[in-house]
Amino acid sequence: MRKQLLIKIVGTVPITYLLAIAFLAACSRPEKSQTKQALAVIPVVSLSSGSVTTYQDYPASIEAVANVQIRPQVNGYIDQVFVDEGAFVKKGQILFKINDQPYREQLNAAIANLHAAEASLLSAQIETDKLKPLVENKVIADYQLKSADATLQMAKARLEQAQTGVASANINLGYTSVKAPVSGYVGRLVKKQGTLVAPTDPAALAELSDVSDLRVYFSLSEQDFINFKAQYPGNSLGEKINRVPKIDLILSDESIFTQKGKLDMFDGQFDKNTGAITVRATFPNQQGLLRSGNTGKIRLGLMHADAVMVPTAATTEIQDKIFVFALDEKNKLSRQAIEIIGRSGSNYLVKDGLKAGDRIVISGMDHLQEGQIIQPEIKKPHNDTRTAFK
Template sequence: MKYLSLAIIVFLYGCAPKQEQAGTPPPQALPVISINAASVTTSLDYPASIEGKVNVEIRPQVDGYLDKIFVDEGAFVTAGKPLFKINEQPYREQLNSANAALHSAEASVINAQLEIDKLTPLVQNKVVSDIQLKTAKAAYSVAAANVEQAKAQVAAARINLGYTLIKAPVSGYIGRLPKKQGSLVSRTDPQALTNLSDVHEVLAYFSFGENDFISFKQQYPGNTLEEKLKSLPDVLLVLADNTVYQEKGRIDIIDGQFDKNTGAITVRAKFPNTKGLLRSGNTGKIRLSLKHNNALLVPQSATVEMQDKVFVYAVGKDNKVSKQPVTVGGKNGTDYLVTGGVKPGDRIVFSGLDHLHEGEEIHPEKLSNDNLNK
């Protein structure tokens, strides 16, 4: 009887409904976005060095002691303003000596002409031989040549005297003044008296690599490089403190050849500088805008980087994810500009990528544009 009761209990337990065993957890719900094509404008920054439109080294053209300095460092001067005065006394004496030599030469011409005038009637009357008149005329030619030479020496002495006053060849800002009053200056000095920069307009020089140059030629319309330059949009200048210079510039020149050492080609952009905020020697970055038609934008938050490659998690029709490499062609704000690896209409996981695995099934949640833009 005892065994019969135990058998009944076992039978009833076997017939009773079994409790559900712990199964596979449900797919995790993750936000998913669709990739769409759009026209966007991206920007690329290139390191640049800034120079004034005209940068002039002011050097002495005669030797001597520096008598006066009329300007101070950093001052703005107009073209023709005196900058330096070299002791002129030796050069004034040279001019006086040259003038004296000219007067002597002119007197010799007069004497030679008098000799010709004296001999001419005598030769005509056959009182003296013709050879004496020819000799007198030759002496006159020599005296006349000496006058021309003396005039050239006077002009050279006057020029050298003028060089003792050094004037500004252009309007601009004065640089450092390494020489002080009383210093001996020379044409052979390795260091200039100062530098003068005309910065009412500045030139920013930067470089394109070969790939950038090829992309540049393909990006903008025009059959020639000159036509492409005319179609370029304005460029921005980002200063060293990352602020954007208030005036826009234009790219006007691209160098004729690549540098063999760097593999880059020099490009020049021109900026107005009416307020004089920029000076020669400033550095910054040229920001060049590029327009992309039918571009694919992928939020950077929807990507992962591994070994210098960028990946997204593509969502298939069965809601399973696969890690897909993409080609990044640039940035637009917080988005990557993707040129390969995905196509319009593809779905990718927007966030929560850290715990995803290849082939994992998810429960996609469509992300609204409002949440996407946050």
């Protein structure tokens, strides 16, 4: 009965109306599927800004505060060596003893010349004193007194010369004991006991390094130098240097040296070939843990106010450029290029391309398309606003 009634009703409806209904129904099904796909729920984060410090590492060379070559100042054979390689010595300590017999004889000869000169002076003085009253009483002509005075002056000059000879002989005798000019560690001993040495030898007796303090040299580019000056207050470069906090020295094994250093010198000019300026930092090294010639890196910090952090997982790299998917007010996606200046853990520090308040997709970028509309699922940002590394 119902089947007959349905056929009867359908029979009363125009066929064109039924076709229109069927067409609209067929069109509505893909549209619903497309809408469902476009409004996929995607994790999104709203960016914020904060204070971030980026740290740049600069290759550095480490030098001792004093690195001295020990050389002989007189000729002779080495009689004794009082130190061993690598030993720590104090300033004034005797390192080598050169045979001093020839120089003792030279000193004795100089002393004898001194005594002879003293005797000549005494004789000339007696002669002058004898002639003075005779000239005053006009017993003899005054030219004899003048001649005696000239002899006296020559005797005085010979005495001074003899005194200088004694002093020089004493100095040379003292040079036979080669002493440490500074406190430090002895390097390799090139000359051994019994070796004939001279001041003109091309090789030094040894090298002595005072590593109580270390001088660490590195270079800043012109842009880094400008950034440095802009960060720290002060009317002069010296005032800015005084405001720089203590810095770290990174050793070749990537460990951090136990002592912190102080920035204390900028070179007077930029290197024309490299476009960089040399900077010096000083580190205490009282325990002698490092030596001159060690290598490392200086880590300098640069503060960035109101910096924006972006999770690295929210980025893609295409042809050396970094992109994110950003959302507009209608939740429409657009691929946005960003410029970064540092990294903190799993976050990038953004220099250009994004600002605080912008929204970006943080996962699932491989399945997204330019211009696609999504349904954002807001997530909390995990920004580390403390430190970042270039």
